[in-house]
Amino acid sequence: KALLFKYLGGVDAFPICLDTQDADELINTVKLLQPSFGGINLEDIASPKCFYILERLRRECHIPVWHDDQQGTACVTLAGLFNALQIVGKELEKVKIAMIGVGAANVATVRLLLAAGVPGKNIVMCDSKGILHKGRSDITEAHREKLAMIEITNAGGCTGGIPEAMKDADVVIALSRPGPDTIKKEWVKAMAKDAIVFACANPVPEIWPWEAREAGAAVVATGRSDFPNQVNNSLGFPAIFRGVLDVQASTITDTMCITAAKELAACASKKGLNPEKILPVMDDWEVFPRVAAATAMQAIAEGVARLKLDRETVYQTALQKIKRAQEQTKLLMEGGIIPVPAE
Numbered sequence: 001k002a003l004l005f006k007y008l009g010g011v012d013a014f015p016i017c018l019d020t021q022d023a024d025e026l027i028n029t030v031k032l033l034q035p036s037f038g039g040i041n042l043e044d045i046a047s048p049k050c051f052y053i054l055e056r057l058r059r060e061c062h063i064p065v066w067h068d069d070q071q072g073t074a075c076v077t078l079a080g081l082f083n084a085l086q087i088v089g090k091e092l093e094k095v096k097i098a099m100i101g102v103g104a105a106n107v108a109t110v111r112l113l114l115a116a117g118v119p120g121k122n123i124v125m126c127d128s129k130g131i132l133h134k135g136r137s138d139i140t141e142a143h144r145e146k147l148a149m150i151e152i153t154n155a156g157g158c159t160g161g162i163p164e165a166m167k168d169a170d171v172v173i174a175l176s177r178p179g180p181d182t183i184k185k186e187w188v189k190a191m192a193k194d195a196i197v198f199a200c201a202n203p204v205p206e207i208w209p210w211e212a213r214e215a216g217a218a219v220v221a222t223g224r225s226d227f228p229n230q231v232n233n234s235l236g237f238p239a240i241f242r243g244v245l246d247v248q249a250s251t252i253t254d255t256m257c258i259t260a261a262k263e264l265a266a267c268a269s270k271k272g273l274n275p276e277k278i279l280p281v282m283d284d285w286e287v288f289p290r291v292a293a294a295t296a297m298q299a300i301a302e303g304v305a306r307l308k309l310d311r312e313t314v315y316q317t318a319l320q321k322i323k324r325a326q327e328q329t330k331l332l333m334e335g336g337i338i339p340v341p342a343e
Contacts, residue, residue, distance in 0.1 A: 005237070047145075063250065100173070100206065101174060105175045134150055166190060253302060260294060
């Protein structure tokens with residue numbers, strides 16, 4: 001992760017491993033470390049603990065705190081969805097969306113979708129026991145995030161499981177149990193015309209992309225680099241952190257994430273969209289300074305940036321730092337200090 005921060009965003013980063021499972025102890029440690037860092041990336045914290053930790057740190061810290069499993073996945077997913085909807089000619093505010101899985105990534109994605117303008121009534125969420133609805137007696141006060149999702153989503157009171165959640169849906173976003181056959185072809189067939197399928201479980205997606213396409217899906221994305229349309233968090237976090245660090249932002253808001261997603265989508269759109277090209281790839285390095293600049297400008301607009309710079313200054317700063325990091329890596333590889341990766 002630290003290498004990706006450096007190579008893609010020109011951000012100096014290193015891992016700090018904490019020998020604790022206690023949420024409050026972790027929160028207090030991060031707060032004590034604040035004077036040494038420009039930002040904090042949380043990594044590999046299980047649900048539901050991750051929600052509590054991120055919520056408190058975003059509220060109580062004076063530097064940006066980010067959980068890539070939540071915000072990073074949500075940001076890049078939203079970017080891909082913007083372009084997928086453009087391809088099929090549907091509007092974000094009008095589509096019906098089925099969310100398969102109610103872990104950190106999908107809960108964060110729902111929050112970002114709501115902030116981007118999707119009505120909660122148009123979203124149906126499904127966990128391992130079925131659709132979230134107000135009749136679910138197994139969801140108690142211990143499942144605070146699920147209770148919150150029940151209040152926001154599924155206004156029609158839909159019940160059942162994954163097939164019922166997907167029926168007539170325009171979009172399915174799955175971050176659940178690895179497949180194949182977590183999602184079946186016949187369930188995709190029952191979706192609306194020109195359906196969009198994001199099957200992002202790793203290492204095996206909930207349904208193979210070719211099966212989803214055979215079932216009628218117009219656009220299919222996965223989490224895999226060997227299939228088209230990889231939803232890859234690395235497209236987001238290095239550039240977003242580059243932007244917030246360069247203007248010394250105190251937080252990363254949802255609207256900053258949406259701005260980053262729109263810029264990421266625009267970068268792909270500029271090169272020409274098609275059903276197998278809805279997102280940039282990591283080799284498109286010029287994307288990163290653009291997303292950094294867009295994020296920084298949104299931070300300034302929201303009043304959470306300590307430095308008020310113009311867009312061109314931020315862009316050129318990000319561009320030079322990213323180019324320098326990549327040139328350093330190239331020189332180290334050419335000198336044999338860093339071994340060339342095996343094919």
